[in-house]
Amino acid sequence: MSGNHKMILDQAEITKRNNVKILGEGQKIMIMAHGFGCNQTMWRFLLPQLTPHYKIVLFDYVGCGSSDCQAYREERYNCLDGYAQDIIEICDAFDLQDCIFVGHSISATIGWIINQQRPELISHHIMVCPSPCFINIDDNYSGGFDMQDLEGLIGLMSQDYLGWGQYLAPIVMGSELPDDASQADEKESMVWELLNSFCAMDVTFSLPFAKACFYSDNRHLLKHINRPSLILQSSDDLLVNLNVAEFMANEIPDNQLDIIESKGHCLHMTNPANVMESMKRFLATQSPSL
Template sequence: MTTDLNILERNNVKIFGQGSRPMILAHGFGCDQGMWRHIVPHFERDYRIVLFDYVGSGASQLHHYNPIKYNHLSGYAQDVLEIMDELDLKDAVFVGHSVSSMIGLLAANQESQRFGDFVMIGPSPRYINDLPDYYGGFDRTDIDELLNMMQMNFYGWASYLAPIVMNNTERKELSDELEKTFCSRDPLIARQFAETTFLSDCRGELKHCSIPTLILQCSDDSIAPIEVGNYLHAHLQGSTLRLMNAKGHYPQLSHPEETASFIQQYLTAHH
């Protein structure tokens, strides 16, 4: 346990809600805890909500960013466990968006008693194809091009990627918000987080997870295609796969009602 820094300040942790059971909401790459603002009102009456920003995101303390530590998703998982230890969370509902699903999985594989239920929104254990056995949606050259673009023209990369991954063309304000969030990052940190995310491979970790899991699979998701959702469902024991009408990779922003409703149905049925 680290005592030389305030973990809650480091990760800009916010705690509120009227319930006793903890629900920790973990944002994805290029985002921050503000991404949950439409989901929180559905749960704050019944849960103790914990929001945070990963180091390098949102209002976290940037001077704690360590490129060696955060060169692997386990560095982020360590921070999640430190937050949970600090708040003494047990039987928590962990809601992870995108890469946070695997960060949460790595954390749970170390300290499973802190986790009661998993909700994974648009998760992927591996973004790069490993054909013929595994389809992740990207070739290695796609990822290299993306990382290269981030390095050469960070703001151009953000304006290119945001509308593609949001995939709600009729609601331009959504991709505008995402682009703005991307652009508010330190470009070097954002690029390293992208590299750590898109080159990660957590397939071998899936068999160690015993936490009941809800997988929310969006339709027409350019980051986590349906094949990935099916793969996770097949390899995570005790998992439930739900297909959403929501398009794109950010249903908590584009379709918060549907997202919250699926989570509520799942948690009610399991408790």
């Protein structure tokens, strides 16, 4: 089997596994990695301004969106490294290097793991509401949640998945869940969208992913992020407080912290114009070609 033929087979297999889509006209590559319980469609508000200038790589993590759930392996996806490996394999199959990595929430952390394992794949990090650790550790680091609170959240997820989604979706989106979806305004309709995305994810896949997200402590990776980084943080985010954003800004060697006045954890959906302006300013300072 020739190398080219093997590459074609790998592309087809990985495209199916992760529902990979490549859009856009630019030469510079931008990988957009969605957060826990989400999918690639949630980047749609940024795409009109990005696709004329960048080659955009979209995908769904296995178990999310329109990925191939038959590809799920518990031993691979019970830690964040398995999700990082998926992105590395996407890059290898499509010969992608020197990419701008845009990661929402836990995907920012997954980007740091990729940076450590395969530094040639990422040129810049753009992090949307990231957190290296959601746990309150000590007086020097308050991630936002006591361990017993996280254990209660994970317990609710395993016992009452719909109830868990109805509790978490409004927190993540920063808006109430309306009783009647047909009467919801734009932001309220996004809560329904997120809830539907949560519920479309089988708990067999989502529970190990949730544990990997909420129980991990990745603060040690921050000092090793040797790429220019933009941290985009909501001013009122019940999952990631401003102290966490400032902690990351103090730890990451070359970074810019932009705090955007907003509620919720999904700035790319609720405040896409402000996110886009911050991204443009950041990339303009890096190189005229970006």
